[in-house]
Amino acid sequence: MKSRLLIPLAAIPLCVGMVFAAEATKDATPTTAQANADLLKTLPMSDRKDYEDSKRGFIATLPNMNVKGADGRTVWTLDGYQFLQGKDAPPTVNPSLWRNAQLNMDNGLFKVTDGVYQIRGFDLSVMSIVETDHGVIVIDPLISTEMSKAGLDLYYQHRPKKPVVAVIYSHSHIDHYGGVRGVVNEADVKSGKVKIYAPDGFLEEAVSENVFAGNAMSRRAIYMYGALLPRDAKGQIDGGLGKTTSLGTVTLIPPTDIIKKTGEKRTIDGLEVVFQMAPGTEAPAEMLFYFPKYHALCAAEDATHTLHNLYTLRGAQVRDANKWWQALNTTIDMFGPQVQVVFASHHWPTWDNAYINDYLKKQRDTYKYIHDQSLRLINMGYTMDEIGDMVKLPKSLDDKWYNHGYYGTVVHDAKAVYQRYMGWYSGNPADLHPLPPVETAKNTMDFMGGVPAVIKKSRDAYAKGDYRWVAQVMNMAVYAEPNNQEAKNLEADALEQLGYQSEAGPWRDVYLMGAYELRNGIPKAPAVQTASPDTIRAMTPEMALEFLSMHIDGDKADGKNITVNWVFPDLHKQYAVSLENSVLVYNEGKLNPKADVTLTMPKDSLDNIMLHTTNLDKEVAAGRAKVDGDRAKISELLSLTDQFNPLFPIVTPRP
Template sequence: MMHVTRFRVALATQAVVLALTLAGSFASPLSAEATPSAPKEASAATIAANAAAAKAMPAEDGADQAAVRRGLIEEFTGRIVNAKGEVIVDARAYDFLKADTSAATVNPSLWRHAKLYSVAGLFKVTDRIYQLRGFDLANMTVIEGDSGLILVDPLTSAETARTALEFYFRHRPKRLVVAVIYSHSHIDHFGGVRGVVDEGDVKAGRVAIYAPRGFLNESISENVFAGTAMLRRAQYQGGSLMERSITGQVGAGIGINGSGRGETSLIPPTVEIAGPYERRVIDGVEFEFQVTPGTEAPAEMNFYLPGQRVLDMAENAVRSMHNVLTPRGAQVRDAKGWSEYIDAALARYGDRTDTLIAQHLWPTWGGEEIRTMLADQRDMYAYFNNRALFLANQGKTLDEIGSEMRTLPGALQAKFATRGYYGTTSFNGRAVYQRYLGFYDANPANLDPLAPADAASRYVAALGGRKRVLALVREANGKGDYRWAAELGKQLVFAGGDQEARNALADTLEQLGYQTESAIWRNMYLSGAYELRNGLAKAGGAARGGDMTRALTPQMYFDLLAVRLDADKAQNHDLTLDWKFVDLGKSFALTVRNGVLTWREGTRGAPAEVTISMDKATLDRINVRELSLADAIAAGKVKLEGDAAGFLQLMSFMAVFDPQFAIVAP
């Protein structure tokens, strides 16, 4: 066994590597330091485009305005802060949406929609059922049981969930939480759980946590293996750097969006709903769960409450178009299966439902309205699948499908509840193509494309050089031809364009953001414009990831190590390791060969060059930086036998991903 004192210096300098192997996956959001450049006003072309969009909007009947305030007990107009005093949510930040007419810098349909979802507070849905909306991106639903409370989806952060529950207690009896339901595996639906329940009560059996089959694996894996990239892209999608204003963020299309500075958490579920349909009685309330894997989330479920005649569609049918592929990044969803699950809910519950709720936006009341809503949502997702394949089978490529699929067919385009406030028809059509056929368009000229910066340099040179292309970008901007200006400006910037070039492209993206109906497209356009003008922001915000780290299985941890191993550095440094978890009674055989890390459960049958023994809790403490590897070895919590220097060298080849990577510039 390695002698501790002999290698103390080496450990002190290299142990941090292991402690940081997970840090990038759970990186904090970014925050700006310097005073940003001021956004510009809407151009004449944008004013004209938004005026045309206003004329093309569906007829207004006032039903949504009444529905969004129906059952309102008290409006929430406060602020939610974290332990550092940093603002997580400020309901007053959206007060600009109270204006009677939309601003020229916001698509009028999006303005109308954001105005509706900015109404925050406590709402009574029906007997025993309340919703807290506008405290975070998602809704938290409260179901009053016989003895306590059943909470559905405790928001993104402990602070927002705690504030929402306290707000509920201002008007309803203060009773204990006896159960929590995670409707699906996205963090805005479970991350605040520690704000409303104590893990000790869960372990003691006083609080049950229900989740669909596969929830724990999906909630962790989606945010780990591509976690750094996904969080960076999510910053663009959510517009977290932007001010809430008529030239900035107006929400996320399915709710308001916080700053990302809250404390996210995860308490593993205690009850798995395997489906396809399961009946449960929770604190005197009868539930029928419908498990819907591979729809809006890999692990998701709806539920029906027969005693209240209420159907909760989770995030499978909300009052907006959703994403078949979310721009932050995820596996492409199955639009056909999604449609079929909605149809199954319509067939099974449509005639027995008086109120339809979801975990975003506001409810739908009345049997006929509910059946129509579900049928429209079903048809919409089926259209994405069928139309994209129809076009693909005519030889249309991914980008051609995106250009052709701009609107929905028939009456769907004329209804607010199927408008593209979150997802878009163009993006969803391309997602279906990707699901079935991949990113390659079958044109051999695209088999081995140049890297963006290399291609951009050649395009700019072929077009006559920097000054000529900059003039073309400005000319296109002046004509309001922003999609072409974006194509030209992108090439100019990636060819090493200076600040003048970046400003020109920023002007382009900003106007596209002002025109789009999708809140998240707006956020992405405006985030790009912001960074082109101001450069990358500096990392900041609250630390996150402890619960996610502890929930990693050893298998997930080794998969993550394999992702983080820098193959270029690890070549010619082959190593065999036996990794033993003494508390779990499990061993894993790891092999580094050809710069690649692989593993299998069990022992290898031959002596390994290094044997590592520890318990899972020690690994978790190292990964959340509560304990250094050196101290763990000194305390006897980690035992190394064999080539300890080889192990330390392996750890030095593990990359720590920087979430502050460039997106709109090379």
Template sequence: MDPSTSQLSENISPSFEDTADFIDADRGFVGSLNPCVIKNARGDTVWDNDEFNFLHQQPCPETVNPKLWRQAQLLSKQGLYRISSSIYQVRGFDISHITFVEGKTGIIIIDPLISCECAAAARELYYKHQGVRPVKAIIYTHSHIDHFGGASGVLPPVTNDNDTAPVPIIAPEYFMEEATSENIFAGPIMRQRARHMYGSQLPKSPKGQIGVGLGMATSHGTTSLVPPTINITQTGQTLTIDGVRMTFQMVPNTEAPAELNIYFPDERALLVAECATHALHNIATLRGALVRDAKAWSRYLDETLLLYCEDAKSNVQFGSHAWPTWGADKIKKFLAQQRDLYAFIHDQTVRQMNQGWNGTEIAERMVLPPSLSREWHTQGFYGSVSHNVKAIYQRYMTWFDGSAENLWKWPPKEEGARYVACMGGAEEVLKKSQVFISQGDLRFAATLLGHVVAAGDEPGNDAIAHLQCKNLLANVFEKLGFGAENATWRNFYLSQSVDLMNGKRAQGKNSSGMAAFAPNLSVEQWFGALSITIDGQEAGKEEKPFCIDIHVRDISEDWRLILSNGALTYRSQPNGERSSNRTEPDLALTLNKIGLCRLLNSKSSSSDILDLKGDVQALNKLLSFASITSKVKNQLQSYI
């Protein structure tokens, strides 16, 4: 049973006798890293691709969907590969791939993985086979961390006084805004859900994690964010670096808000970063993110097809995930099918939406045409038709499905308690769930058992029956995971099965709050992050508003923070100007940027505060409402 595809889908699947992907995935192989284990300076393992060797040592077991097993076999291949006469790629060192383009005297590096250690190891593998060449530039294709996080691992040492990148760093316009914004406001819950999506706590085994459908896993090394020095702003923009000619296509608001593709005319090589890969991608990712624009996605792919397959004749197309496609006709077919895949799902969702169906109903009704269903690269290994349809519905119609009974539902705990009571208690739910399981209806069994688990085992509930339901739900999740074609569904089911067996079910409640305020973010981004850590209920008890002026001396920025009615407002004050009718602050504080960073991260010392005038209690209150530790507040007492 495959829970990640519609029950109404026609029985049309790609052929396992088609081995073209294996031929393409092996083409151009130069050499591998053995063992493929990458460690940090402390000796901790940050990447171990050898954990997936079992995929190549046994046939597909009953605990894995056969199509997903095949995908994992392909994605787990690792080593250095030659794509064209001067383009090489290291695969299998992270969830994404790193690309090396040879110029006259050095190399251009594209998408340096998540971790610095993994990027450095990939560069060393390239050097081993191609010789040491200086890095002449780095290109980020888009604003997701698996395409920029390892940059510091491959950059030459900084030799200037301004601590700026020693070589050009090229990225699409608005890269920095998008690379940071997604993780500022919703970072804690995204990271928690990402652990389930990527199965990072699962063992690598036929009963555990076997990849994520787009790659095998995410590395756990040191990350970096080196700001771009050159922005690509329009399609058709060209650059020549170290003799390498490049033409760029802007594809914003597709797979990432800031994204680009690259055409290398001298190689007739086309890099489509992540808008076309060997799996259906996500319109909404299960870890959480803004819903993507499937219609724009499809239209940009059509532009790619026109510019680089019809006007220019690409001979090889590759990306930062999966494996390349060679041959003009094969590339045109691949890109056209990818274009039509996103267009079909979008247009048919909207068509049925306008007929009155809601997102869940459309997801059950959606059937891809046979011409798409039989292709391997359109399968739902990473995104799924089911959750992509619901994402498109959400983009247009919000969370509300239009049925009034769903407008004001009880939260899961209260709703679960009422369902259990209506059904005669947890024992009766347990019996009914077992009946549905015996009938093969794992989906509804999970729903029934989920109500019992959500209701909890508080006094008055049958504790033994509750425990039995929780264990049975864990078993149901395991069965659903074993049957899933979609790797992220599998990882979610199996991760939450483990959570249940360990006596917990993580739902993001009582999260620890914001992650550390990263030094490379702007002051405005820090204050944006600070505003969503404020406990509005507690802060709202303050009847009198107060404001704090902060002068960041070394970067000449002035800000006013206003706490009123439980909400924090932050205003830039250009050049420190104050109008004559502006109210005086309760507190005026002067720091350098690093001092402000340490203050927000509970690591400040008295020397960080360069000047302070007014009531320090205003800052104490603000920090307490943001749950920033009392250590900082105690250090400020000397200023009272």
């Protein structure tokens, strides 16, 4: 059978002497087909409002939705998604997710209301364009410059070509600012010709999220968005918030104007904007804003057409459901009486005042319900995993399509509430210091009669449709015997069926990516990098030192004592840096008179060294950097750092 995947199938010998070839994707089992068919009967498929709203105001789209970068590489395409045009969901796709995937196919330039337009289907996120007296405001310019430029060019083909006078970043996630250089240039921002508005804390949160844990998040994002899966009914069909992520140039221009308080107003080229702060909701730094002239509310990402994440599967700080519902409650109080349209940075808008208020209330109540019910169960002594299975939305909330779990889910959102209040420990002493995964797996397999016996029992469980259990126990078999391809294949089969049944796009993607790697190994593909050049340049010296600190290998550094004075003359900043007790510590504003070495360089030189476009020797030779003292100490310090593998294993143990 010919593989549909991107990597040739491999044959891997088992330790028991047999050979099982890695396998291609499978069809839905009768159990999965029946589960999806049964679900379909419970869904309000006769409600076609979203199909109408997702097309409302359509003006035009690109004749060929295949956008390339300067190097000729495709950064965005909807090619391959044509299979979604079929009316009914195939057995390999949850019918609710199939519906969402069809809706997210609507793409192009849309009129939201007089003066407000959107570019949809050009990226995971949506870019909005609001007309002012003499120009336009761009809201959330997508992930990459190629896509934001393509979107703005399409707008200009059908509307007057007025200049961009302002950009608004609604929050600190990369899909809401990464394409900024596609719509404005930094010179205009620095001159004051263009202003960039952002919520308080935006730059710190945007930079730290994409750098500090960026390597791990980037690796996990490959799973979450199914980036390497084929686009078909057995592969990636949708990301829940949009089709998937673009692969173009990620940029960042720091904001010029910071919004700090709810109720703040700005007049941008004659157009009044009223802001509402919403920190700690969908992002640590987030805000909503209202345009009184147009009776239009931008809900950022706090109210969309899905239940959102309280915890994102790529990994990030847990979000606060309590703040989320309170923010939406404030939104209703501030703007509910007059708002006529709500648009967000994902999905399509919502119109009509009465419908909008009901929509906002039910989204508010969904987050509050998950918060309150999770806490009720926490205080009854239930554990995180139990609560994830126990919390169910009431019919009044679950009946609404926009509360369905296309991106977040009730299961992992309820677990997020537990994590936020209680942390990782269940309270059971047996969970306090368990054995690490590989040792646990080996002992468990031994207690259960060995891997071959467990595989035999697991095949019986698989035949009964008990896919969650098969995935769990086969994961332990794989950790016990990493070269056992039969165990990998069976785990992959179970994960695949779980993916086929998942309503959430990210759940489907992580299950299918796990199956993909179990069958074929880690792909030899370029890693996703969230730390773009602009992100690196936006780092403060303190952030750069923290970034260096987290690379220190504690064992290698044990017993080392290194002191460095670090001077940035262009910033008028200086730091005394010391490595002692395997910890890198820095103090700003004073130098150590007994330091081993003093390093003087402008911030640009540090940025370029971090971006690997130069090195310290070149900067010294060019006269841009200066080293006084024992230069070998710098080399010694760098020798104590680790390099992060951007494609570390996820479904198999580390070698």
